[in-house]
Amino acid sequence: MNTPTTACQTPTGTKHADVVLEGHKLSMSFGSRAVFKDIDVRVNHNEVLAIVGGSGSGKSTLMRQLALLQTPTSGSVTVFGTSVSDMDDVDTNTLRRRLGVMFQHGALFGDLTVLENICVPLQEHTDLSPHLIEQVAMVKVALAGLKADAAALYPSQLSGGMRKRAAVARGIALDPEVLFLDEPSSGLDPISADAMDELVLELKQTLGLTIVLVTHDMDSLWRIADRIVMLADGAIAAEGGIHELVESDNEVARQFFHSRRGRASGAMYDQ
Amino acid sequence: MTTRIEISADQATAHCRGRWTAPYLHAVDKQLASMNWPAGLTRFDLTGLEELDTVGAWLLHRTINQLNNAPGTPPNQIRIDGADQQVLSLLQLVKEKAAGAEQPRHPYQPGILENAGRHVVGQLRQYQEFLIFIGQLTLVAILVMLRPWRIRWPQVVAELQAAGVNALAIVGLLTFLIGIVIAYQGGVVLRDYGANIYVADIVGLSMVRELAPLITAIIIAGRTGSAYTAQIGTMMVTEEVDALRSIGISPLEMLALPKLIALVIALPLLTVFADAMGLFGGLIMANTMLGLNPTTFINRLAEALTLNSYLSGIGKAPVFAFIIVAVGCFQGFRVRGSAGSVGRQTTISVVQSIFLVIIVDAAFSIGFSKLGI
Numbered sequence: 001m002n003t004p005t006t007a008c009q010t011p012t013g014t015k016h017a018d019v020v021l022e023g024h025k026l027s028m029s030f031g032s033r034a035v036f037k038d039i040d041v042r043v044n045h046n047e048v049l050a051i052v053g054g055s056g057s058g059k060s061t062l063m064r065q066l067a068l069l070q071t072p073t074s075g076s077v078t079v080f081g082t083s084v085s086d087m088d089d090v091d092t093n094t095l096r097r098r099l100g101v102m103f104q105h106g107a108l109f110g111d112l113t114v115l116e117n118i119c120v121p122l123q124e125h126t127d128l129s130p131h132l133i134e135q136v137a138m139v140k141v142a143l144a145g146l147k148a149d150a151a152a153l154y155p156s157q158l159s160g161g162m163r164k165r166a167a168v169a170r171g172i173a174l175d176p177e178v179l180f181l182d183e184p185s186s187g188l189d190p191i192s193a194d195a196m197d198e199l200v201l202e203l204k205q206t207l208g209l210t211i212v213l214v215t216h217d218m219d220s221l222w223r224i225a226d227r228i229v230m231l232a233d234g235a236i237a238a239e240g241g242i243h244e245l246v247e248s249d250n251e252v253a254r255q256f257f258h259s260r261r262g263r264a265s266g267a268m269y270d271q
Numbered sequence: 272m273t274t275r276i277e278i279s280a281d282q283a284t285a286h287c288r289g290r291w292t293a294p295y296l297h298a299v300d301k302q303l304a305s306m307n308w309p310a311g312l313t314r315f316d317l318t319g320l321e322e323l324d325t326v327g328a329w330l331l332h333r334t335i336n337q338l339n340n341a342p343g344t345p346p347n348q349i350r351i352d353g354a355d356q357q358v359l360s361l362l363q364l365v366k367e368k369a370a371g372a373e374q375p376r377h378p379y380q381p382g383i384l385e386n387a388g389r390h391v392v393g394q395l396r397q398y399q400e401f402l403i404f405i406g407q408l409t410l411v412a413i414l415v416m417l418r419p420w421r422i423r424w425p426q427v428v429a430e431l432q433a434a435g436v437n438a439l440a441i442v443g444l445l446t447f448l449i450g451i452v453i454a455y456q457g458g459v460v461l462r463d464y465g466a467n468i469y470v471a472d473i474v475g476l477s478m479v480r481e482l483a484p485l486i487t488a489i490i491i492a493g494r495t496g497s498a499y500t501a502q503i504g505t506m507m508v509t510e511e512v513d514a515l516r517s518i519g520i521s522p523l524e525m526l527a528l529p530k531l532i533a534l535v536i537a538l539p540l541l542t543v544f545a546d547a548m549g550l551f552g553g554l555i556m557a558n559t560m561l562g563l564n565p566t567t568f569i570n571r572l573a574e575a576l577t578l579n580s581y582l583s584g585i586g587k588a589p590v591f592a593f594i595i596v597a598v599g600c601f602q603g604f605r606v607r608g609s610a611g612s613v614g615r616q617t618t619i620s621v622v623q624s625i626f627l628v629i630i631v632d633a634a635f636s637i638g639f640s641k642l643g644i
Contacts, residue, residue: 110609113378127297128326129304134375135333136293136326139368143325148371152378156608174293175324206364207325208357 020045020178020210021066026075028061035061036234038075043178048204048211048224052256053231059214060104060182062231066212067101067180068092080177097125100171104182106163108155114141114166115151121173137173143207144169145199161192168199172207179203181213185220197223218257218265230256274298279316282309288319291327299330308338318353328358328365329372336369397605404601411523412531426529434495434530435537439544441494442487446478446545449486450552453477458561467561471571474553479576479584483545485632488591491538492624496599499530500620503603504613512604527600531593538592539585546584579644587635591628598624 021043028035035058043049043066051059064070066077068084076085079095087095108117118137122128128136141151144165155163164184171179184200185193197220203209204224215221221228221242228245230238230252237252238245245253246266256262274289275298289295315335323331335349354362381389415421457473503526506512512522550572557563602620606612 111611115375115377122293126293126326128293129297129300132300132326132330135372136329138372138375139325139329139365142368142371143364148376150376152376154378154608175326206360 018045019043020080021212022078023062023066023072024076024078026062026065026072026077028058028065028070029073034234036231039231039236041066041229041236043210043212044227046204046208046210047226048200048213050221050225050228051212051214051231052216052221052228053237057231058234059231063180063182063212063214067099068096069101097121097174098177100174100176100179102164102167102171102179102181102184104186106155106167108163108166108170110155113152113154114146114158114169117155117166118151118170118173121170125174137169140169140173141166143172143203145195161188161196164188164196165199168203172203172209175207176209178210178212181211181215183214183216185215185217193217193219194223196220200224218261219268222265222269276302276306278309278312282311284314284316285312286316286319287331290322291320291330292322292324293326296326296330303330303334308341310344312338313348314350314352316352317358320354320358323358323361325361325365328361329369332362332365332369333373400605401597401601404604405597407523408527408531408597408600411521411528415524415528421524422532423525423529426525427533430530430533431537433498434491434534435541438491438494438537438541442490442541442545443548445490446483446486446549447552449482450474450478450549450554451556453482453549454553454556455560458557462561467557467563468567468571470553470557470561470563471568472575474550474557475572475576476580478549478553479546480580481584481632481636483549484542484584484587484591485628487538487542487545488588488595488628488632489625491534491541491592492595492598492628493621495534496595496624497617497621499596499599500603500606500617501613502526503600504606504616507604507606508608508610508613522604523600526603527596530600531596534592534596535589538595539588542585542588546581583635583639583644587632590631590635594627594631595624598627 019042023039023041026039026041027037029037035056039062041062051062053059061070065072068077068079076083078084080098082095084092084095108114109120112120115134115137118140119133122133122136123130126133138148138151141148146162146165146169150158150162150166153162155166158166168179168181168184171181181200185196188196200211200213200220201224204211213220213225225242227240228238228242229236230245232252238248238250240248246257248254257266274291274295277286277288278284279286291299315331335351338344338349339347351359351362454470454474457470458467461467461469461473503512506526512526515522515525554565554568557568558565599620602616602623606616
């Protein structure tokens with residue numbers, strides 16, 4: 001048997017167009033205050049797309065719209081080639097099963113253990129026996145990089161890094177095709193943050209996941225992002241691979257990557 | 272093609288067919304539970320596999336593993352055929368992560384005896400903590416009373432509005448209806464004896480001495496006590512209580528005391544209102560059912576109700592108010608960790624405060640009768 005680390009594998013049989021998610025002219029406004037306007041964004045199969053931008057630039061909102069958690073004020077989201085606005089709730093819920101989300105603070109159910117948290121989506125959407133569901137959940141615990149004993153703990157007993165891993169484990173419970181990560185390394189110590197980056201890469205390679213993430217973490221951008229969408233002033237200010245953005249003369253990208261933190265991270269990756 | 276396992280005619284090959292993904296695998300799961308594997312099985316053929324996810328990979332790995340380790344068979348006799356690179360790498364991945372998956376971990380479940388013991392100790396500790404809390408609350412209240420300019424009046428006023436004014440309608444309606452019911456029940460008996468006039472005694476004494484204070488306290492315990500627990504409990508979950516402490520504000524002084532002051536003022540006033548509405552209900556019923564003139568009813572009330580009976584009713588209200596605030600806030604501060612905990616403590620808060628209100632009311636009745644009030 002070969003090692004599972006060759007890039008760009010997909011679970012067998014899933015048929016993909018190259019573009020998995022597409023946002024067309026997305027806008028969001030709260031009352032009269034527009035957060036962003038007419039944004040076009042696409043997510044390709046098996047890539048890690050990072051959405052970055054200053055606080056309040058709407059990057060989390062954009063991710064929530066792509067994850068079908070928030071309806072855009074105007075514009076439409078197309079998931080796996082079907083436009084969501086044409087669908088009823090039942091169809092949208094079916095579609096949501098193919099999208100996994102890790103929320104910034106985990107959003108684990110506080111009254112359930114880690115294992116039970118991961119079992120929830122499996123119990124809800126499959127007819128598998130309880131015994132099998134628990135075994136599969138244990139596999140997800142291991143996939144997310146947690147020790148088996150952590151499965152018996154309640155969320156309040158977990159450290160920040162473990163909570164994020166548990167949230168990832170619940171996010172991938174149903175083998176989604178796209179995984180959304182909201183600030184996966186925020187609030188983690190450097191070692192846990194590095195481990196989180198490695199986990200994202202491993203999931204991308206082994207399970208063939210497409211990953212959309214919101215982050216502030218320069219090191220994560222260098223390490224894992226295939227493509228970066230940079231939001232500023234309610235629009236996409238820059239878009240592309242990290243080397244393109246660093247070398248571009250785009251004002252926003254320049255400020256971002258030539259901030260003190262940006263330079264420090266860049267130096268480590270020989271930029 | 273349906274998702275299933277088929278054993279070939281020569282009993283040597285198991286063909287896996289269909290979509291081996293979470294939504295379709297329940298059929299295979301059932302099939303495996305009652306599967307009689309032929310002894311000569313040596314091959315799993317995956318050519319019929321349309322799709323495989325981690326659930327399918329786990330099921331396949333578990334099955335093959337069990338067959339390979341079954342007693343009385345040569346080890347590693349099962350061969351996998353017809354799998355492409357992706358299937359193989361997924362199987363390899365699951366195999367790497369499979370350690371510990373056979374035994375899902377659960378938190379330690381104590382036995383009956385241990386559970387009972389934990390429960391008893393927990394209850395005793397809770398009583399102790401409640402007594403400590405009452406002591407602290409009283410101390411804070413006395414200290415602030417000595418320096419009244421430190422009372423947070425804007426909050427007291429807001430609590431008065433929420434617990435008092437906003438409760439007028441429900442308290443008024445319910446006690447009005449209870450006044451009607453009492454007058455009706457009493458009237459049915461009294462009419463037979465031609466003693467219609469004494470309906471005023473029955474309604475007056477029972478409403479003013481017992482029912483109005485008790486019903487009002489129960490409504491407020493359910494309506495306002497639960498709100499206290501939920502508010503403080505949520506603040507515990509979001510660490511707002513700790514934030515208060517870090518700024519140097521005593522949570523008791525900030526959160527509990529304004530509620531205590533407000534409810535000690537509001538509950539007696541609500542009880543007066545409840546008295547009036549209950550008597551009004553009795554008056555209406557006496558008039559329509561027994562034909563008792565309102566003036567006669569009111570004159571009879573004035574004779575039947577002494578100041579003592581009136582005050583013994585109103586006097587209980589501040590004590591009930593203290594119980595409701597103490598229990599509501601205490602249970603709020605006991606919330607730990609999660610949203611579920613807020614729900615549990617809120618339930619406990621309402622049950623306990625109603626329970627204590629009724630117990631204390633009974634104690635008052637016994638005390639008053641001994642004193643001859």
